[in-house]
Amino acid sequence: MGEVYFTDSRARVMDPSEWFQPNLSLVNKLRFLIEKSGLFDFIEKNDIVAVKTHFGDRGTTKTLRSVYLRTIVKEIEKRGGRPFITETTGLGLTRDRATALGRIEIAEENGYTSQTVGAPIIIADGLLGFDFVKVPINGKNLKEIHVAKTFEHVDKIICATHFKLHMQGGIGGGIKNIGVGCVAKPSKFDLHCPNPPEINENCTECGLCVEVCPVNAIENFKINRSKCLKCTGCNEVCEYDAVTIGPWLSGADICERIVECAKGVFEVVGKENFAFINFMIDITPHCDCHPYSDNPVAPDVGIFASRDMVSVDAACLDVLKKLEANRDALTGEKKFWEWTSPEVQIEYAEKLGLGEKSYEIFTED
Numbered sequence: 001m002g003e004v005y006f007t008d009s010r011a012r013v014m015d016p017s018e019w020f021q022p023n024l025s026l027v028n029k030l031r032f033l034i035e036k037s038g039l040f041d042f043i044e045k046n047d048i049v050a051v052k053t054h055f056g057d058r059g060t061t062k063t064l065r066s067v068y069l070r071t072i073v074k075e076i077e078k079r080g081g082r083p084f085i086t087e088t089t090g091l092g093l094t095r096d097r098a099t100a101l102g103r104i105e106i107a108e109e110n111g112y113t114s115q116t117v118g119a120p121i122i123i124a125d126g127l128l129g130f131d132f133v134k135v136p137i138n139g140k141n142l143k144e145i146h147v148a149k150t151f152e153h154v155d156k157i158i159c160a161t162h163f164k165l166h167m168q169g170g171i172g173g174g175i176k177n178i179g180v181g182c183v184a185k186p187s188k189f190d191l192h193c194p195n196p197p198e199i200n201e202n203c204t205e206c207g208l209c210v211e212v213c214p215v216n217a218i219e220n221f222k223i224n225r226s227k228c229l230k231c232t233g234c235n236e237v238c239e240y241d242a243v244t245i246g247p248w249l250s251g252a253d254i255c256e257r258i259v260e261c262a263k264g265v266f267e268v269v270g271k272e273n274f275a276f277i278n279f280m281i282d283i284t285p286h287c288d289c290h291p292y293s294d295n296p297v298a299p300d301v302g303i304f305a306s307r308d309m310v311s312v313d314a315a316c317l318d319v320l321k322k323l324e325a326n327r328d329a330l331t332g333e334k335k336f337w338e339w340t341s342p343e344v345q346i347e348y349a350e351k352l353g354l355g356e357k358s359y360e361i362f363t364e365d
């Protein structure tokens with residue numbers, strides 16, 4: 001059974017004369033949570049510690065605030081660790097988040113700089129998202145995972161997650177932050193899509209895709225599968241809808257693949273070298289990769305922390321379902337899990353030995 005530590009985001013003061021209570025700040029509560037739970041006790045002097053988060057896309061406004069990351073950074077440093085903040089590139093070659101340059105530019109626009117987070121920012125899969133280490137996992141869906149190369153060299157990972165809903169996977173929690181967020185482009189593609197890109201009969205042989213392909217995988221207007229890294233750059237630049245990609249997966253299919261990718265990351269870093277902090281605040285209906293942030297679907301809850309990736313997501317999903325059930329009774333709206341399968345992330349991750357879905361909650365008192 002996993003241990004999950006929780007601190008409430010509420011800061012209710014009933015007596016106006018007692019308004020000045022810094023301890024009610026969620027930033028301070030996060031610090032107390034880390035201290036009291038012993039969550040970071042596994043960090044040793046001089047450990048290189050990656051703090052994995054999501055910087056959002058251009059236009060998002062409800063990603064994890066930099067002040068929480070800075071607090072985590074300081075707690076790592078207190079224990080002698082050497083932290084950095086990290087993310088990976090997205091699919092594509094020309095869109096903004098597809099390269100480390102664009103990824104950092106948008107991070108800065110969204111308030112994440114080395115000054116605000118108190119540590120260097122490093123894009124884990126390199127300039128174009130092709131720096132990876134291949135890990136065989138022989139999974140039901142995926143046989144090998146392309147883990148972002150930086151993680152090969154870290155001692156510990158703190159997974160700082162803005163917990164929200166996800167259009168394909170149901171929830172975006174710790175499992176998704178590791179399974180999607182710590183892999184390089186080829187595996188990002190594989191988890192979203194079962195078939196490799198192909199050039200179809202619409203091709204005019206204009207040559208744009210040949211120019212953009214970084215690994216010269218397009219030969220005689222056909223994609224050489226043994227060379228293709230599935231970045232989708234050819235699809236991005238084609239003006240004739242001549243590069244077929246699909247189908248894009250959702251529901252149980254994508255959930256299983258996300259979990260298999262997380263298994264690959266665990267193989268590289270070691271399951272015992274992770275800690276997870278899920279921030280159940282600003283619970284938006286979409287992932288932070290959307291270029292906007294919708295209104296939250298539920299009130300803020302607080303922060304959940306655990307050394308067990310599955311337990312912490314299971315706890316958040318259970319709370320979310322209770323909140324959604326209340327909302328459903330009030331408004332008659334459809335519950336989000338009627339078209340997604342977030343439970344598959346939890347069940348399959350436990351089946352693959354990545355953690356336990358049963359948990360015990362400990363509060364800060």
Ligand code: SF4
Pocket residue numbers: 199202203204205206207208209210221234237238239240241242243
């Ligand atoms: S960019 Fe499109 S149309 Fe041009 S060569 Fe490539 S696949 Fe064909």
Ligand code: SF4
Pocket residue numbers: 197212213214215216217218223227228229230231232233234235
């Ligand atoms: S052929 Fe493959 S590697 Fe080349 S641009 Fe297309 S998806 Fe990327």
